[in-house]
Amino acid sequence: MSGYSYAEVERMLATGDIDGRLTRHDLPTPALLLDLDAFESNVGAMVRHCREHGLALRPHGKTHKCPEIARFLTQAGAVGACAAKVSEAEVFAQHGVTGLLVTTPVVSRYAVERAVALARKQNDTLFLADHAANVRALDAAAAEAGVVLNIVIDLHVGRKGGVLPGLPALELARLVASLKNLKLSGLQAYAGFASHTIGYDQRRTASTEALGPAVETKRLLARHGVDCALLTGGSTGTYDIDPTIEGVTELQPGSFMFMDLDYSGIGGRDGGPYRDFRTALTVLSTVVSKPTSTLAIIDGGTKAFSTDRPILPEAVGVDGIVYSWGGDEHGKLDVRGASAAVELGDRLEFVVPHCDPTVNLYDRIFCLRSDVVEAVWPIAARGKSQ
Amino acid sequence: MSGYSYAEVERMLATGDIDGRLTRHDLPTPALLLDLDAFESNVGAMVRHCREHGLALRPHGKTHKCPEIARFLTQAGAVGACAAKVSEAEVFAQHGVTGLLVTTPVVSRYAVERAVALARKQNDTLFLADHAANVRALDAAAAEAGVVLNIVIDLHVGRKGGVLPGLPALELARLVASLKNLKLSGLQAYAGFASHTIGYDQRRTASTEALGPAVETKRLLARHGVDCALLTGGSTGTYDIDPTIEGVTELQPGSFMFMDLDYSGIGGRDGGPYRDFRTALTVLSTVVSKPTSTLAIIDGGTKAFSTDRPILPEAVGVDGIVYSWGGDEHGKLDVRGASAAVELGDRLEFVVPHCDPTVNLYDRIFCLRSDVVEAVWPIAARGKSQ
Numbered sequence: 168m169s170g171y172s173y174a175e176v177e178r179m180l181a182t183g184d185i186d187g188r189l190t191r192h193d194l195p196t197p198a199l200l201l202d203l204d205a206f207e208s209n210v211g212a213m214v215r216h217c218r219e220h221g222l223a224l225r226p227h228g229k230t231h232k233c234p235e236i237a238r239f240l241t242q243a244g245a246v247g248a249c250a251a252k253v254s255e256a257e258v259f260a261q262h263g264v265t266g267l268l269v270t271t272p273v274v275s276r277y278a279v280e281r282a283v284a285l286a287r288k289q290n291d292t293l294f295l296a297d298h299a300a301n302v303r304a305l306d307a308a309a310a311e312a313g314v315v316l317n318i319v320i321d322l323h324v325g326r327k328g329g330v331l332p333g334l335p336a337l338e339l340a341r342l343v344a345s346l347k348n349l350k351l352s353g354l355q356a357y358a359g360f361a362s363h364t365i366g367y368d369q370r371r372t373a374s375t376e377a378l379g380p381a382v383e384t385k386r387l388l389a390r391h392g393v394d395c396a397l398l399t400g401g402s403t404g405t406y407d408i409d410p411t412i413e414g415v416t417e418l419q420p421g422s423f424m425f426m427d428l429d430y431s432g433i434g435g436r437d438g439g440p441y442r443d444f445r446t447a448l449t450v451l452s453t454v455v456s457k458p459t460s461t462l463a464i465i466d467g468g469t470k471a472f473s474t475d476r477p478i479l480p481e482a483v484g485v486d487g488i489v490y491s492w493g494g495d496e497h498g499k500l501d502v503r504g505a506s507a508a509v510e511l512g513d514r515l516e517f518v519v520p521h522c523d524p525t526v527n528l529y530d531r532i533f534c535l536r537s538d539v540v541e542a543v544w545p546i547a548a549r550g551k552s553q
Numbered sequence: 554m555s556g557y558s559y560a561e562v563e564r565m566l567a568t569g570d571i572d573g574r575l576t577r578h579d580l581p582t583p584a585l586l587l588d589l590d591a592f593e594s595n596v597g598a599m600v601r602h603c604r605e606h607g608l609a610l611r612p613h614g615k616t617h618k619c620p621e622i623a624r625f626l627t628q629a630g631a632v633g634a635c636a637a638k639v640s641e642a643e644v645f646a647q648h649g650v651t652g653l654l655v656t657t658p659v660v661s662r663y664a665v666e667r668a669v670a671l672a673r674k675q676n677d678t679l680f681l682a683d684h685a686a687n688v689r690a691l692d693a694a695a696a697e698a699g700v701v702l703n704i705v706i707d708l709h710v711g712r713k714g715g716v717l718p719g720l721p722a723l724e725l726a727r728l729v730a731s732l733k734n735l736k737l738s739g740l741q742a743y744a745g746f747a748s749h750t751i752g753y754d755q756r757r758t759a760s761t762e763a764l765g766p767a768v769e770t771k772r773l774l775a776r777h778g779v780d781c782a783l784l785t786g787g788s789t790g791t792y793d794i795d796p797t798i799e800g801v802t803e804l805q806p807g808s809f810m811f812m813d814l815d816y817s818g819i820g821g822r823d824g825g826p827y828r829d830f831r832t833a834l835t836v837l838s839t840v841v842s843k844p845t846s847t848l849a850i851i852d853g854g855t856k857a858f859s860t861d862r863p864i865l866p867e868a869v870g871v872d873g874i875v876y877s878w879g880g881d882e883h884g885k886l887d888v889r890g891a892s893a894a895v896e897l898g899d900r901l902e903f904v905v906p907h908c909d910p911t912v913n914l915y916d917r918i919f920c921l922r923s924d925v926v927e928a929v930w931p932i933a934a935r936g937k938s939q
Contacts, residue, residue: 173663174670195640195663195939229881251882252852254581271852271882274841274898277559277581284560297842298897321842327879328842328850359880455660456683456707456714464714466638466657470913470938474861475878492861493713494745495615495909496637496657496938511684512660523881527856527914530936549936550916552856552882553581 180531180543189540191533196453196514197471199529201425201544203536205447209424212444213406214244220410223417225249225268225399230421230523232548233532234262240424241266247291249419251552253281258548260289268293268399268419270355272321272328274301278553283312290314293352297321297330302343309348317352318343319399322384324377325358332380333387340393353397354388356381357419362404366434374405375412382414403444404433427522428478448522449483452498454513463500463509467517470495473524480517485509490517566917566929575926577837577919582900583857584837585915587811587930589922591833595810598830599792600630606796609803611635611654611785616807616909618934619918620648626810627652633677635805637938639667644934646675654679654705654785654805656741658714660687664939669698676700679738683707683716688729695734703738704729705785708770710763711744718766719773726779739783740774742767743805748790752820760791761798768800789830790819813908814864834908835869838884840899849886849895853903856881859910866903871895876903 171179176193179185191200217224226240229251237248237259247266250256256267272295273282286292286309296302296318309316320339323329330336336354343351358377364370381398388395399417401409406423409415422430425448435441450471456464469492472480480498482488487504502509509515519525526532527549534542557565562579565571577586603610612626615637623634623645633652636642642653658681659668671678672695682688682704695702706725709715716722722740729737744763750756767784774781785803787795792809795801808816811834821827836857842850855878858866866884868874873890888895895901905911912918913935920928 173666176663196661197938272841275582275839277562280559297844301897323844327883327885328844331844453661455658458683458709458714458717466938469859469861469910470936473855474859474910475855475881495861495913497713499713511687524855524860527881528936528938550856550914552583552852552914 183543185540185543187539187541190538191451191535191540192514192538194451194533194540196451197467198451199526199532200449200451200516201532201534202447202449203534203541205445206424209426209444209447210240210243213420213423216406217418218244222410222415225266225417225419226424227270227419227421228255228259228548230425231526232546232551233544234259234264234547235542235544236424237264238262253278253285254551254553255548256285256292257281258551260285262547265289266291268319270295270357270419272297272301273305279305279308282316283308283314286314286316287312291317293317293319295319295321295355296343297323297328297339299339299342302339302346302349306346306348314348316349318349319353319355319397320351321355322381324356324381326360332384336384337387337391337393340388340395344393351393351395353395353399354381354385356398356400357402358400359402362402363429363433364404365432367436367438370404370433371408374408378409378412378415382412385414403430407436407443422522425522425526427519428481429476429521446518448525449516449518450480450525451514451516454509454511454515455497457511461501461503463502464493465498465500465515466496468492468494468497470528472517472519473521473528475524476520478520480519483516483518485515488515569929571926571929573925573927576924577921577926578900578924580837580919580926582837582839583853585912585918586835586837586902587918587920588833588835589920589927591831592810595812595830595833596626596629599806599809602792603804604630608796608801611652611803611805612810613656613805613807614641614645614934616811617912618932618937619930620645620650620933621928621930622810623650624648632803639664639671640937640939641934642671642678643667644937646671648933651675652677656681656743656805658683658687658707659691665691665694668702669694669700672700672702673698677703679703679705681705681707681741682729683709683714683725685725685728688725688732688735692732692734701734701736703736705739705741705783706737707741708767710742710767712746718770722770723773723777723779726774726781730779737779737781739781739785740767740771742784742786743788744786745788748788749815749819750790751818753822753824756790756819757794760794764795764798764801768798771800789816793822793829808908811908811912813905813911814867815862815907832904834911835902835904836866836911837900837902840895840897840901841883843897847887847889849888850879851884851886851901852882854878854880854883856914858903858905859907859914861910862906864906866905869902869904871901874901
């Protein structure tokens with residue numbers, strides 16, 4: 168610790184005037200940390216990959232919810248950012264991020280109103296739709312506001328939403344193309360389950376089979392003279408599979424920039440572990456109780472780490488620590504086999520089970536170059552799920 | 554819907570000037586809802602219960618993280634509020650909530666500094682400790698600041714932190730009592746696992762056995778002339794068990810005010826379901842895709858509901874809907890057996906798996922009397938886990 172009082176640290180964080188004076192040892196815990204070297208390496212690798220394959224990269228903002236990160240990505244070569252919901256896209260737009268694609272259909276009356284306002288502000292924004300009645304409602308709202316909405320038709324190739332590929336999609340595409348205040352801008356084919364399929368070959372099969380009907384649909388539209396250049400989809404697990412699928416023009420991965428234990432477990436191309444990207448995201452915690460020689464309690468529980476995967480946080484730097492949930496506020500560490508002593512007040516760093524929902528628990532991310540805090544970025548779209 | 558534009562709703566929410574004009578049909582989704590009738594009934598029941606048994610009630614603020622709720626509870630008869638961490642307690646204090654007990658040991662240098670500042674502001678605040686070196690550090694910090702810290706000794710009766718009951722606790726209590734800038738204020742015996750034990754009789758056994766050593770420790774202290782009136786602990790699952798344990802003087806339950814599917818499953822005193830408190834907390838969502846006749850997608854996934862229990866959200870008002878996770882942003886509804894049609898744009902309400910970490914995902918809670926929004930309360934301590 169550098170000897171700052173908490174009042175001083177709080178003032179630095181409030182004003183953003185940290186100027187390289189804070190280190191990881193100065194941060195109140197639990198804290199969300201970003202290793203900038205690993206993050207920049209991950210971003211560089213994905214940008215090069217997409218460039219080499221002639222694909223656009225529109226990384227998913229639901230992963231980071233952080234305008235600074237969205238801007239970093241576009242400066243590195245991304246065409247924009249995906250946003251899960253209109254409210255998330257609004258935050259990105261307020262911070263100057265353009266090239267937005269909202270990846271949930273815009274259905275409720277309020278969502279339509281907000282989408283129209285966003286399109287008026289940034290006319291390159293893309294909106295998802297998968298239903299004829301909804302498309303007509305969007306056209307009517309756009310007409311009333313005097314804007315044109317760019318529509319991407321979501322195809323049901325995963326296990327979630329979307330219009331059925333083939334004729335139903337063609338029919339919807341023709342409807343969109345026929346409506347004066349909508350512009351048919353592309354197709355989305357997102358198969359999240361494929362990305363999390365364990366084993367590279369199994370993953371390739373899953374993604375190729377899932378995206379097959381999307382590629383067929385794109386050809387069907389072309390044969391019927393419905394122009395639709397964009398086919399967007401793909402994620403971290405299939406980033407090196409989907410470019411080989413004819414017709415895919417854009418990737419929208421998210422987790423690659425941070426990585427997490429879930430993705431680390433999907434298996435690499437060579438049959439070994441998945442090491443295509445580096446672990447850039449961790450949570451820093453403090454030991455707040457040591458009731459016995461083998462049990463340590465830290466200040467990070469289910470409000471500090473996501474719990475949507477059956478995976479537990481893993482300690483960095485000390486081997487043999489076994490984490491288990493200790494409720495909302497605490498984690499329990501079995502330190503019997505720990506490679507170093509773990510004592511009251513010690514600070515320990517953990518890799519997170521799943522990055523996106525973990526980030527969504529925090530208001531800011533501390534960006535470190537080695538031990539020095541280079542920046543503190545607000546997670547400004549945290550909680551924006553509307 | 555009442556016909557407001559989103560811009561109007563946003564303005565009302567920003568200013569707080571809602572004046573009974575909004576209903577549940579006007580809220581952007583996903584939204585966290587509080588049924589005020591059920592909430593007030595739960596609070597009234599717990600206040601009466603504690604009064605009848607001569608116990609103090611200090612409900613746990615980690616459940617709601619909402620100053621308005623903390624104030625409502627003290628006005629109803631609670632002696633104050635528990636807070637999981639110092640940062641949570643600070644938010645309550647900023648909003649005028651007194652009688653705070655911080656239920657995580659104050660260990661890190663910053664936590665100590667913040668605790669001392671809080672004690673200077675509100676000298677009735679209670680802080681947890683379970684370790685001799687830490688207690689000495691607290692005394693030194695209190696001396697430097699010219700304050701007295703009220704210390705509650707945490708006993709290791711659950712499966713988490715705390716000093717071992719019996720002689721180790723006596724030794725620590727004597728140390729606290731001997732230090733000039735600390736005041737020994739009580740013992741905490743919190744056994745969270747007992748509260749979630751399924752079956753009333755099993756729960757009674759678990760809690761009685763867990764709290765036994767705490768009661769013994771309190772007697773041991775008394776025999777050695779160490780004055781310690783307060784013995785705090787207990788939670789929603791054991792609220793009607795712990796008052797029968799001699800020596801317990803205060804309950805600190807949280808979930809009773811909201812209830813959730815997890816607590817609904819612990820089994821009631823009569824062998825039937827646990828119905829001691831009413832479900833007051835729900836999440837409102839919208840159907841954003843209906844890809845097939847049997848599958849509907851809503852806008853609430855793992856960023857809208859907690860996932861720390863192996864329990865899925867349950868629809869209110871429509872029977873036979875089966876929810877499954879559809880990723881961070883969406884839920885998948887199997888509507889094959891639904892008792893009513895579920896169509897694109899429909900709004901559906903869900904009971905949550907676990908209340909505390911669900912509330913921690915939202916920035917505000919909409920308080921409803923029947924269908925009318927009576928108030929919108931900020932969840933001001935959301936994310937305050939430091």
